[in-house]
Amino acid sequence: MSDASYRDAIFSTPLDRVASFSFDERVVACFPDMIRRSVPGYGQILAMLGPLARRHLRHGGHVYDLGCSLGAAGLALAGQLPVDAFRYTGIDLSPTMVERARQTLKEECPGHDMTVIEGDIRHQAYDASGMILLNFTLQFLDPTDRDAVVARLFEALEPGGVLILSEKIVADDEQDNAWLVERYHDFKRANGYSELEISQKRTALENVLVPDTLTAHHARLARAGFSRSLTWFQYLNFASLIAFKEA
Ligand SMILES: Nc1ncnc2c1ncn2[C@@H]1O[C@H](C[S@+](CC[C@H]([NH3+])C(=O)[O-])CC(=O)[O-])[C@@H](O)[C@H]1O
Numbered sequence: 001m002s003d004a005s006y007r008d009a010i011f012s013t014p015l016d017r018v019a020s021f022s023f024d025e026r027v028v029a030c031f032p033d034m035i036r037r038s039v040p041g042y043g044q045i046l047a048m049l050g051p052l053a054r055r056h057l058r059h060g061g062h063v064y065d066l067g068c069s070l071g072a073a074g075l076a077l078a079g080q081l082p083v084d085a086f087r088y089t090g091i092d093l094s095p096t097m098v099e100r101a102r103q104t105l106k107e108e109c110p111g112h113d114m115t116v117i118e119g120d121i122r123h124q125a126y127d128a129s130g131m132i133l134l135n136f137t138l139q140f141l142d143p144t145d146r147d148a149v150v151a152r153l154f155e156a157l158e159p160g161g162v163l164i165l166s167e168k169i170v171a172d173d174e175q176d177n178a179w180l181v182e183r184y185h186d187f188k189r190a191n192g193y194s195e196l197e198i199s200q201k202r203t204a205l206e207n208v209l210v211p212d213t214l215t216a217h218h219a220r221l222a223r224a225g226f227s228r229s230l231t232w233f234q235y236l237n238f239a240s241l242i243a244f245k246e247a
């Protein structure tokens with residue numbers, strides 16, 4: 001089957017030169033396994049999307065999922081809400097991700113209104129939306145592009161709309177941060193990753209995944225116009241925020 005998912009072994013053998021991480025065919029082929037074993041709380045965050053939509057999205061409202069990868073958030077919403085509860089648009093830059101997301105959502109979400117667009121979330125013309133998901137995507141944008149994207153999303157949101165922002169984070173305090181990173185590596189070991197895999201992936205992500213502090217995230221959301229934001233979930237150095245646009 002073309003949408004088979006493999007175990008992540010990308011960094012399991014010694015590499016002469018560790019290339020920068022990218023969302024290429026090899027990563028896409030093992031992505032569900034990679035993200036499940038590498039992102040603490042990933043499943044719990046997806047499990048809350050239905051309840052969050054039920055509370056904050058009007059019936060039939062529009063949801064954007066930016067950097068949708070294989071459409072896991074769309075799949076989670078479709079599993080938790082009736083067909084007419086929401087319309088979904090996923091956007092991703094990686095053509096392989098988009099192709100597989102389209103196929104999965106078509107097969108797994110009959111009756112639901114689900115669209116996947118190949119595009120760069122920095123240059124998208126956004127329609128009005130009631131709920132925007134940025135699940136582990138902002139962290140991959142050049143830090144100098146982040147303010148402008150979040151400000152545009154604020155403009156696209158309808159009054160009363162919410163932005164869900166999930167990210168790898170860095171702690172304000174250096175000692176706290178070192179402790180969190182060590183425990184994150186313990187989390188990866190517990191999920192079957194070797195020392196070599198942990199260290200080579202860390203190298204591959206340097207200057208590719210650049211995390212912000214929670215303080216920086218909340219400040220950016222406030223600058224963009226959000227009247228209120230809060231951290232509703234944290235598991236080690238991974239967190240999810242919700243930002244509210246005034247009704
Ligand atoms: N400028 C960009 N424009 C569009 N997409 C982009 C851009 N830059 C990166 N991406 C895309 O953002 C996604 C980040 S993964 C998101 C997980 C998903 N949300 C999930 O709930 O499973 C997170 C991770 O792998 O840690 C990849 O699919 C990139 O192609």
Ligand SMILES: O=C(O)C(=O)Cc1ccccc1
Pocket residue numbers: 034035038039168201202205209
């Ligand atoms: O593996 C890591 O170190 C992470 O920060 C999470 C992750 C998950 C999937 C792709 C890239 C980064």
